[in-house]
Amino acid sequence: MTATPGATPTIVLVGHGMVGQRFLEALGERGLTATHRVVVLCEEPRPAYDRVALTSYFSGRTPEELSMTDTEFIEAHGIELYVGDPAETIDRAARKVTARSGQVFEYDTLVLATGSYPFVPPVPGKDAEGCFVYRTIEDLLAIEAYAKAKAQVGAVVGGGLLGLEAAGALKGLGLTSHIVEFAPRLMPVQVDEGGGAALLRTIEDMGLTVHTGVGTQEIVVDEAGAVTGMKLSDGSELATDLVVFSAGVRPRDQLARDCGLTVGERGGITVDEQCRTVSDPHVFAIGECALAADGRVYGLVAPGYEQAETAAAAIAADETDQPTFTGADLSTKLKLLGVDVASFGDAHGTTEDCLDVVYSDSRAGLYKKLVIGRDGTLLGGILVGDADAYGTLRALTGSVPPVSPESLVLPAGAGSGAQLGPSALPDEAIICSCHNVSKGTIRGAVTGHSCTTVPEVKKCTKAGTGCGSCVKVLGQLVTAELEASGVEVDKGLCGCFSQTREELYEIVLALRISTYQDLLDRYGREDARGGDGCEVCKPAVGSVIASLAPSIGVSGYVLDDEQAALQDSNDHFLANLQKNGSYSVVPRIPGGEITPEGLIVIGEIARDFGLYTKITGGQRIDMFGARVEQLPLIWTRLVDAGFESGHAYGKALRTVKSCVGQTWCRYGVQDSVRMAIDLELRYRGLRSPHKLKSAVSGCARECAEAQSKDFGVIATSNGWNLYVGGNGGATPRHADLLAQDLSDAELVRLIDRFLMFYIRTADRLERTSTWLERIPGGLDHVRDVVVEDSLGICEELESLMADHVAHYADEWATTISDPEKLARFVSFVNAPDTPDPVVGFVPERDQIKPDLPLLTIGHRPLEGSAQR
Amino acid sequence: MTLAPETTDLKVQIRLDSPEGAWFTVCDLSRLLPGRGVAALLPDGRQVALFRDRGGRLYGIDNRDPFGGAAVLSRGLTGTHRGRPFVASPLLKQRFDLESGQCLDDESVRVTAYQVRST
Ligand code: SRM
Ligand SMILES: Cc1cc2nc3c(=O)[nH]c(=O)nc-3n(C[C@H](O)[C@H](O)[C@H](O)COP(=O)(O)OP(=O)(O)OC[C@H]3O[C@@H](n4cnc5c(N)ncnc54)[C@H](O)[C@@H]3O)c2cc1C
Numbered sequence A: 001m002t003a004t005p006g007a008t009p010t011i012v013l014v015g016h017g018m019v020g021q022r023f024l025e026a027l028g029e030r031g032l033t034a035t036h037r038v039v040v041l042c043e044e045p046r047p048a049y050d051r052v053a054l055t056s057y058f059s060g061r062t063p064e065e066l067s068m069t070d071t072e073f074i075e076a077h078g079i080e081l082y083v084g085d086p087a088e089t090i091d092r093a094a095r096k097v098t099a100r101s102g103q104v105f106e107y108d109t110l111v112l113a114t115g116s117y118p119f120v121p122p123v124p125g126k127d128a129e130g131c132f133v134y135r136t137i138e139d140l141l142a143i144e145a146y147a148k149a150k151a152q153v154g155a156v157v158g159g160g161l162l163g164l165e166a167a168g169a170l171k172g173l174g175l176t177s178h179i180v181e182f183a184p185r186l187m188p189v190q191v192d193e194g195g196g197a198a199l200l201r202t203i204e205d206m207g208l209t210v211h212t213g214v215g216t217q218e219i220v221v222d223e224a225g226a227v228t229g230m231k232l233s234d235g236s237e238l239a240t241d242l243v244v245f246s247a248g249v250r251p252r253d254q255l256a257r258d259c260g261l262t263v264g265e266r267g268g269i270t271v272d273e274q275c276r277t278v279s280d281p282h283v284f285a286i287g288e289c290a291l292a293a294d295g296r297v298y299g300l301v302a303p304g305y306e307q308a309e310t311a312a313a314a315i316a317a318d319e320t321d322q323p324t325f326t327g328a329d330l331s332t333k334l335k336l337l338g339v340d341v342a343s344f345g346d347a348h349g350t351t352e353d354c355l356d357v358v359y360s361d362s363r364a365g366l367y368k369k370l371v372i373g374r375d376g377t378l379l380g381g382i383l384v385g386d387a388d389a390y391g392t393l394r395a396l397t398g399s400v401p402p403v404s405p406e407s408l409v410l411p412a413g414a415g416s417g418a419q420l421g422p423s424a425l426p427d428e429a430i431i432c433s434c435h436n437v438s439k440g441t442i443r444g445a446v447t448g449h450s451c452t453t454v455p456e457v458k459k460c461t462k463a464g465t466g467c468g469s470c471v472k473v474l475g476q477l478v479t480a481e482l483e484a485s486g487v488e489v490d491k492g493l494c495g496c497f498s499q500t501r502e503e504l505y506e507i508v509l510a511l512r513i514s515t516y517q518d519l520l521d522r523y524g525r526e527d528a529r530g531g532d533g534c535e536v537c538k539p540a541v542g543s544v545i546a547s548l549a550p551s552i553g554v555s556g557y558v559l560d561d562e563q564a565a566l567q568d569s570n571d572h573f574l575a576n577l578q579k580n581g582s583y584s585v586v587p588r589i590p591g592g593e594i595t596p597e598g599l600i601v602i603g604e605i606a607r608d609f610g611l612y613t614k615i616t617g618g619q620r621i622d623m624f625g626a627r628v629e630q631l632p633l634i635w636t637r638l639v640d641a642g643f644e645s646g647h648a649y650g651k652a653l654r655t656v657k658s659c660v661g662q663t664w665c666r667y668g669v670q671d672s673v674r675m676a677i678d679l680e681l682r683y684r685g686l687r688s689p690h691k692l693k694s695a696v697s698g699c700a701r702e703c704a705e706a707q708s709k710d711f712g713v714i715a716t717s718n719g720w721n722l723y724v725g726g727n728g729g730a731t732p733r734h735a736d737l738l739a740q741d742l743s744d745a746e747l748v749r750l751i752d753r754f755l756m757f758y759i760r761t762a763d764r765l766e767r768t769s770t771w772l773e774r775i776p777g778g779l780d781h782v783r784d785v786v787v788e789d790s791l792g793i794c795e796e797l798e799s800l801m802a803d804h805v806a807h808y809a810d811e812w813a814t815t816i817s818d819p820e821k822l823a824r825f826v827s828f829v830n831a832p833d834t835p836d837p838v839v840g841f842v843p844e845r846d847q848i849k850p851d852l853p854l855l856t857i858g859h860r861p862l863e864g865s866a867q868r
Numbered sequence B: 001m002t003l004a005p006e007t008t009d010l011k012v013q014i015r016l017d018s019p020e021g022a023w024f025t026v027c028d029l030s031r032l033l034p035g036r037g038v039a040a041l042l043p044d045g046r047q048v049a050l051f052r053d054r055g056g057r058l059y060g061i062d063n064r065d066p067f068g069g070a071a072v073l074s075r076g077l078t079g080t081h082r083g084r085p086f087v088a089s090p091l092l093k094q095r096f097d098l099e100s101g102q103c104l105d106d107e108s109v110r111v112t113a114y115q116v117r118s119t
């Protein structure tokens, strides 16, 4: 079949990888998708995905999440995308591309973005069963399947950036892992000897075995042809069940060679500064398959993106904006196996007459080197073990730093160590090298486009949406810019306290402060002391006191004494206020499991009090439309039937959803219902900075949606995987895997620690998702603290939780047994039997709904203003 | 509940039509928890949200939230802003000055303020 182009010119893109996708976006941005027919031939069985983040598949990112495009984009731009259909031949004279399926496409412009292939050294046995490369999602799936089925030991050939990633992944799959590197050190391209030594030490401390200075000579196989080991150049043999080759990549230029395009001596399609092939003006090459005008093939994504923009501009023939690609920065930052490694600029000091400034502490696995030119210009550097300064230093490269170079490498605590902030950078400094965004552009986004948060700036400038290594500097810049433009970035909780919630938590815990007034009068802002506080800090402090109640010696019952006055309106009535002044009632239904009797009781109560009933999104039942004076009567019946408060009103544990699990489901591998119930009963009543939600799924099919919860648990055949920081709501976030294959006891202990650490350090109304994104070090830091106990506080966290569990009491049962508290549940203090006449209902679908009083009250009609 | 013994028998009164109207007795002072409100029903059917601050001062404003329409201002959280007492509506959190009834988030909105005393 031949697809003939009509009057519209056709662009054919071969290869839908990261750079290909970026090229399509650039076409769209320049309006070319509207004026051209765009055909994409994609070899892999799925459209473009984030290859840079490939390894995150092993920490739970699904192939769908790695995707870099969606049907909406493809459709909106009218792109013809042929997935799983690679280009096989190019006829340049006829300007035709033939795909494997036999389809033929005529082109006006052809763009090759075929990437590269992993180089496999020609050793005997390299094709044996159990030998893999590490490039595509399919590679990862195959490695995972093989590792799970039949491997205990794995070896990676190549100790470069990708080799280390692959070795980390094998370790994550539970294999004993080896790295074999021909060069005398790890990551030979990026780091020098000193950096390699620091890296080696840290990697070995993690239980990986590193063999440097040796080559692989032969892959040893058994009778069935499966890998059993590797012969090394020093004569030794390494027993291994699985081999991953990661010995570098080579440009995929075969298609180009076959049609006579010029390629470089060592591969790569030769292009000019517009990324146009030197042989044919109708053909472009971009990304890892291209040999750029500066004679280099770039194996990183940022230069590829730049080439994509360049080619799109050249095709648009845009006179006003004609970028050229003449070379790019090879800076890299890697965080893997918990080690930071970064190199930037002239990392190896190849510039004439340059000097090194080195700080090295091999005990701590730290190595920092800066390369400085004669005139003091920062030329490049290497950071191992602590790459916090990477963003700033990379951006400073090419200029004379405002402070002495020594002070830039010394650790923060050591004498004259200077923490150079991004404010020292010039406006031209490139902050995000993935998207080529300068500091000036970011500042402009804050001042000109009134972005006030990092997510807004990301959206507006694209900065930080690539590899993510610049996000930290981005955050610092945004804050600095806001401060500079006079927006006071007061981190205090509210007008009454200059401290953050976390600081107040520490004060309350350390000094055992038991009342809000005491805290306000001693630690409040000067002019707030002695006053009545406000509606922001009262519930926040009330929550801190409630979380710590048993440990600081106060009652855990939130309606006692002064605590009653601190609670949000809902907590004060232990129910959720609705728009007409009525309340909703949500009894706890742990794990979503309920007996027929329980259902009948709820049904009878709802019928007797005329309540509207609905199954909630949290696997329980909500009864709406109760008047305040009905709450105690309703709850007396619920408590009698064994129900407890569901805390639907509180910043506290809400629900632990469950799937039916192993007991009934043919796929289940653990009893998810029992675990959900256990967790819900353990953490019920726990007051926290924001609401807490959880779920337990009985297998990886994930019917309970645990990965959208603050803490989610998924059964594995070996135990439980714990995910944290998930969120639904307006800004959904997939949870991160915190730990794998935990026993029941290990799981509970980790959750105890995680929750208490969150409660201790989060801001007011900060869900675990935002907290995890905000706190310095993110997930890694949290893992260090709660899994490795790096701060030595786990015992305290566990004991705080033990106190909570031991002192839990159902607050509705306590309330209905206290006549003085019950007296508060009236519409009118002077007419306890009179219901509030404003609370009215009208029928809808056989139940009730609020009848909103749409009267004119005071000065303005109600409609319209209610939306505020 | 902590109560200063000398206040136990004091009564809370609202002036019906200020400034000369009669004082209407509502409840014992002990029913007002510092920092928390209660609602009272007046003989003509109007509702008043009554508050007591930590210094013991009493305030009364109309109970109805002029934005949401529900009679719930008595259930809001109270506080002090620039030395003046306020309540934040539990519906959409607008603040109201407890002495004047003025909405602090919208100049054009004000609810009736009542004189309140304890005797
Ligand atoms: C009743 C219910 C809707 C329903 O009929 O299904 C509901 C109702 C409310 N939700 Fe929800 N949410 C309900 C499940 C959910 C879920 C689903 C879930 O839990 O699996 C979500 C998304 C998951 C999540 O939270 O990550 C959800 C995300 C929210 C959010 C957004 C939170 C966020 O982090 O972005 C809010 C707003 C907030 O909390 O600030 C919210 C706030 C509310 C409030 C409190 C709004 C309000 O102030 O009136 C509603 C009060 C309910 C009441 O009066 O009883 N509700 N809400 C569900 C009660 C579940 C339960 O059994 O307790
Ligand atoms: C595990 C891993 C980690 C990495 N980490 C980083 C990092 O941290 N930072 C960084 O900058 N870079 C990193 N890289 C490199 C980065 O992924 C590449 O530089 C980038 O993907 C190059 O994009 P590309 O579009 O040129 O090639 P690719 O993304 O490889 O895309 C090329 C596509 O073309 C397809 N193709 C080939 N031939 C044909 C044909 N004949 N017809 C149709 N389709 C064809 C291929 O199947 C492929 O899908 C990493 C790579 C890997 C594998």
Ligand code: SF4
Pocket (backbone or CB within 6 Å): A659, A660, A661, A662, A665, A666, A667, A668, A669, A672, A697, A698, A699, A700, A701, A702, A703, A704
């Ligand atoms: S998550 Fe697994 S065990 Fe649970 S219901 Fe779904 S398929 Fe069954």
Ligand code: FES
Pocket (backbone or CB within 6 Å): A431, A432, A433, A434, A435, A463, A464, A465, A466, A467, A468, A469, A470, A471
């Ligand atoms: S540098 Fe990669 S996202 Fe900014």
